[in-house]
Amino acid sequence: RQLWWGHRIPAYYCRHCGKMVVAREMPDTCPDCGGHEFDQDPDTLDTWFSSALWPFSTLGWPKKTPEYDYFYPTDVLVTGYDIIFFWVARMIIMGMEFMKDVPFGKVFIHGLVRDDQGRKMSKSLGNGIDPLQVISEYGCDTLRFMLITGNTPGNDMRFYWSRVESTRNFANKIWNASRFALMNLEGYDEKAPRAPYVLADKWILSRLQDVAADVTGLLDRFELGEAGRTIYDFIWGEICDWYIEIAKPRLYGKETPEARATAQYVLVTVLTGAMKLLHPYMPFITEEIYQALPHDCRSIMISPWPVADPALVDKEAEKAMEAIMAAIKSIREMRAQVNAAPGKKAPATVLADASLRDVIKANEGYFQQLAAVDDLTVLPLDAAKPENAMAAVNSGVEVYLPLKGLIDVELETARLNKEKAGLEKELNRVSGKLSNQNFLAKAPAEVVAKEKAKAGEYTAKKKTIEERLAYLKTL
Incomplete structure (x- = not known):
């Protein structure tokens, strides 16, 4: 390589006859003509040569140092799969040749970081990300955590x-x-x-x-x-x-x-x-x-x-808290579905097996604090289900939330009807596309699939709204 850094090639050329001499140090005399003037080869060895020496050249080699005794061989090498031959194999070869031992016990191979289109980052594409820019704006910890948690073994x-x-x-x-x-x-x-x-x-x-x-x-x-x-x-x-x-x-x-x-x-x-x-x-x-x-x-x-x-x-405490958190999540989700005012208190009923009923009731305060429940009833799983109440099942716990007094039925009915009308409009638009043979014939397959997915999503949402409207009529 023609670089300003790296290991210089230990080859020396006699200025008088051009004889090349390979030696540890510049020779004094040319073996052919007896000349005393030499020029060292101006090129350097490839970066992978110096990298191959890295595990021991950084530890004082060829001297025997305390650092060498402590750090060689090391435990784990972390590297990308793209330089296994260029770097990993060469470090092992050099280590075995000069140290008579491998430089590391394990090699952890990770994937590459690509751009958001899956392309390898390169200067020619201009898609590289400057880590200093990310660190300046978001912090070093953010970049580290994002890169490590985004990594899965064997994948880019x-x-x-x-x-x-x-x-x-x-x-x-x-x-x-x-x-x-x-x-x-x-x-x-x-x-x-x-x-x-x-x-x-x-x-x-x-x-x-x-x-x-x-x-x-x-x-x-x-x-x-x-x-x-x-x-x-x-x-x-x-x-x-x-x-x-x-x-x-x-x-x-x-x-x-x-x-x-x-x-x-x-x-x-x-x-x-x-x-x-x-x-x-x-x-x-x-x-x-x-x-x-x-x-x-x-x-x-x-x-x-x-x-x-x-x-x-404490597995019993974990089981009890999981049931309580599941019940509280269900109540929050049901309240959100009907747009209940955050501060509006309401009773709730939880059906659970015998191993959980006492501990759920004993911690009713969690429901009051985190789910706006003013009165919690805890019953066996085989008890009669409360009427005119929204229901949810989560982690083996049944939760019932009566809506009477919790919401304004007329306002909620009007809101749902408006949402239903909007969905029907979108559903008609998508259905029109999907019934158009010209669209189906000319549009890319992924576009057609996307429209079909929309139709399914709108249909499911419409069904849910109709079920809620039917329920509101019972209140």
Whole structure:
């Protein structure tokens, strides 16, 4: 290669006779003519030559150094499938030749990052993404997390700006949740008297153990994307969406000081554990949050990795909370379907098996706080179903929500009729297209398929609206 950098070729040419001499150092005398003036070959070896020496040339080789003793051979090499021959194989060859040992024990092969059309990024296409531009606008943690969680073993990934933005939203969610926690840790003392754990405390502590074990196992198997998605779901879907919301009354001091101390302790424990699990993916935001939380290590990166504590695993609490969350989700969805006012309270009925009825009733406060339920009735699964009520089944729990008094029947009927009319208009338009033989003959297959999908979607929505209108007539 004609480059300014790289290993220079150890070939020297006699200025007098042109004889080429290959040697470790510039020779003193030409073996042919006895001349003493030489010029070294101006070319350098290919970059893959120096890259092949990388595992040991960076450790002081050919000297025997402490760094060499510690780092060679290393454990894992991470690389793309496109340079297995150019780099991986050559490092192994050089390692075996000069070190008499392979340079690494495992090789983790990942896919390539392509543009949103699936094309390889290249200068000629002008479709490359400058990582510094992404970092400047969205942050380094966002880019890292998006790239790692978008990676699945053996597959390339497409770069979508929408995924960058959703990951930025995740970072914002973490930051805001942590700020909320810190604002409510005033007077926190880890050794202060605490009230017994409530169901939500037992559940989230148990889930932390599950997630720590799952993530560790996934990382050990190099399933980095799945591990990241597991952490994402735990932080956003469980800590933020559920535990923090449930803990708010205690954190706000609406119960006893001991109850507040318990909520604070659990929140610190869970948030700290979550930040440690997330740290390899988002090192900067997690370090910042860790330093702000009560901590016992000068940096999160050298703090102990979370290890599941079997004593905190509570499958009964997990089962009970799953049933309660499923019931609350069902009530929220039914209220949203009929446009019930957010602050409008309403009774609800839950049918569950014997193992769940008592714990659901005992935690009626969660329904009052998170689903605007003012009176919760819990019955056996074989009990008579409430009449004139919307129904949903989720995770083996039946939920019934009476609409009488919850909505304005006339207004809701008018709204649904208007929505139905709009759907019928769109359905007629699509049906007209699909009945046009000229359209079917000339339009691309994917366009025809898209119109057929629209027709099916509009038909299903119309049927749902008609069912709701029929139900409203019974109220």
